Amino acid sequence: MFRILVFILFVLALAAGFAWLADRPGELSIIWQGQRADMSLMVAAMLIVSLVAAVMFCWWLVRVVWTSPHSIQRYFRARKRDRGYQALSTGLIAAGAGDAANARKMLARTKGLLSADQEPLIHLLEAQAAMIEGRYDDARKKFELMADDPETRELGLRGLYLEARRLGANEAARQYAERAAEKAPQLPWATEAALEYRSEAGDWDEALKLIGDGRSSSAEEKKTYSRRKAVLLTARAAAKLDADPKGAREDAHQALKLDENFVPAGLIEAKAYLREDNLRKAASILERLWKATAHGDVARLYVRARSGDSATDRLKRAEKLEAMRPNNAEALYAVAEAALEASDFARARAKAEAAARLSPRESAFLLLADIEDAETGDQGRIRHWMNQALKAPRDPAWTADGITAPEWRAVSPVTGRLDAFEWKTPVSELQGPVEEGSTDAVDEAIRTLPPLAIEAKPARVEPVERVEKTETAKPTMVAAVAEPAPGRAVTPERAPEKAKPETVGKEEERPFYGLPDDPGVKEGAVAKRDGTGSFRLF
Template sequence: MIRILFFILLVLALALGFAWLADRPGELSLIWQGQLIEMSLMRAASILISLFAAVLIVIWLVRAVWQSPHTVTRYFRARKRDRGYQALSTGLIAAGAGDASLARKMALRTRSLISADQEPLIHLLEAQTALIEGKYDDARKKFELMADDPETRELGLRGLFLEARRLGAHEAARQYAERAAEKAPHLPWATLATLDHRGQAGEWDEAIRLLDQSRAARVLEKKEADRKKAVLLTARAMEKFDRDARGARDDALAALKLDDSLVPAALIAAKALFREDNLRKGASILEKIWKLGPHPEVARLYVRARGGDSAVDRLKRAKRLESIRSNNAVALATVAEAALEARELALAREKAEAAARLEPTESIFLLLADIEEADTGDEGRIRHWMAQALRSPRDPAWTADGVTSPTWLPVSPVSGRLDAFEWKAPPLQLSGATEDGHPNADEAIRSLPPVSATPPAPEPEPAKPPATIEAEPAIRVPEQSEPSEAAGKAKEPEEAPDPFFGRPPDDPGVRDPAAGNKDKAGLRLF
């Protein structure tokens, strides 16, 4: 573009010069070797410019002839280099596609056309080809050569890191990651891998220092870096909680400033404040995180914040949580548990059934079974709730990489990944009877008869039948005999009661001896 502009300006200057001479005509006289030469000024200027152009053309021709050998050599060298880069590009594409034969062929062609000292990507192509062919030792040697070259150091270290992690050599992988993070702190993979390894080793101070360096270099996004630092601070607070409650409190509060939704940090901060008898501030922290998302561990710690409280006091605190987040299954279950401890069974049943309608989980139905045992003691109703619990989805738990933990952990025990645990339902669970995998809580509650105000009167014991089942390791079926007179004169109920679950029970018990003559197959146990 600059050349075109320069050419246009030159032509314009020549045109202006000739126009200026045309407006000022004149004669030019020249005596050379005794001869007088006369011509117009315009003609003389044209001859001078043409002569200058001819000289330039001659110089260009002489220079082209003189440099022609070098030009020809450079042409063929450039053509060979272009063919080598074309083979290198084809080989990298073939290696990425998994075509080992074509990648190996292109690697050999590239090596013959281009020197590896001039193009380090040849080592990468050969390493990738060796990985596809399963020659891991050759690939590792290529990555080591790349790691020694300052131009390809980071690429070689990453290849060595991936190979070490594939082989399970975690210590070697850690060393490669730390070396890459030291030489190039701007690499996200090196920073994250080093953080994970230091988290596995429990080196929280070193991990936090490395994370601060990466944040200064803007390797990670601000939100991701704040989350990881909050996790590291929480892990350090958990480690020092028993020996230094004040330091644990400061770390947990700093973690909450970075991520106010981190439940483990809130729990550690609240426990440390409760240990210092600062009940108000600890409760305010729990209430704040409860507003963001109700959590059973938060509710449990909030209700039992003060060890000397009575069951009625704990029920009041549970109601306080329900008032903050109403119409929530966790809040309703918390009130139901506290009401059960306070022996307010009607309130406990009401809240538990409401929680079951919102989220029918295993713990809700187990809580209903406990309430049923404390209220009526009816074994049939208790078995009903236990059966519903078996059919219900499992409760959420701290889950990472397919494993669950009773408490939150900063690092996954499977993959070693930092901040891997999430509060969610475990992957393996028993599905319910409905299409969406959840039992119908309304139907389960309606299938029960209403709870009577007074316990039912005990029924008279029926006459002992002659056929009994002895409590022995092997069950003996008694021989068929005629019913006794006492059993025959036993009082029959006027009206058979309705089945408890709307259908006959699974275990009918011992058959009435009066029906012994009707069934020739003997006594049916199941």
């Protein structure tokens, strides 16, 4: 476009010049070697322009003839290069599609048209073709050649890294990833791999150095950086919690600045304050987290913050959590558990049933079974709640890659992925997903609760008195006394009967009351004297 504009301006300038000369006529005389030539000024200008054009044409013609061999050679070389690149492109597409035969064919054609020194992608096509055909050693050699070339270093290192991962050589894969991250820190796969390996090894300081300072123009990248740094700081705080509570508290505090609702960081900071006997600050952190997340781990740590508290004190703290988040399943469950420890069975039962209605899950029904066991001991009702627990969804837990952990971890033990653990309900193989808050099953379970059975407490067997061997002594058996259990009524049918006196002159026999599972002494059996002076019952 610029050249066309320049050409148009040149033509206009030339036309303007000729028009200017036409408006100003004149004569031009030239005397050369005794000859005189007279002409008008316009004719002289035309002759000069024609002479210049003729000289330019002759120069172009000479140049074309002189450079024609090179031009012809360059034309055929360019045509050959184009055919080579077309074959290379077709071969890479075939390799990506898994067509080993076509990839090998295009590789041979590309080698005949292009030089591997001038086009490094030929090594990539050869390595891909070798991997498709199962010749992994040849592919690895090609990747090593690419890793030594500055132009293809990153590509070769990635190929070696993937090959090492395929073979399970984690140490070699780690070295390739570290090398790639050092040479090209902008590569996401290298940074991710090196970060995972350092995190898996527990080298949190080096992992924090690897993620950099997070200076990026992208809002998404800044968010990812903040999350990763919070996770790494929390992991380092957890590692130093026992040996250095102050350092752990500082790291956890920095993590909370990056993510204020990150529960693991808040728990670690609260634990550090508790180890420093600073209950007020620990409670403040836990209360803020509870208001934001209503997390079960926060409730458990808050209720049991002080080891010397009584069951009543723990119940009061649980009720404070419920006041902060009313009608919350975790709060109701915490109150029910604390009420059970305080032997407030009515409140424990009411709160546990309310928690089960809001969130029907395994722990709620198990808690109802514990309440039933502590209050009534009715095995039928206990089994009823245990059966409901078997059918209920599992409790939320820290879950990553199909496994659960009792506490949060920074790295998945299965894949080594950073920040893999999430607080969610684990996948169950026994039942499908249950909607949170469905109360039909819970109401049916409460409605079908078996009535309280009235049964006697098992009798205690008193030891048999030893009788000395004297002429006047007679064998005597002490009847077992069935004592009713506290808070239970004794069934009239099971009341012990009085022993009936026998005829005078015979040994007095008294019935023996054994345990419920003990058949006792058969009717008509008489205690016999053994050689030690005692009486054998059997």
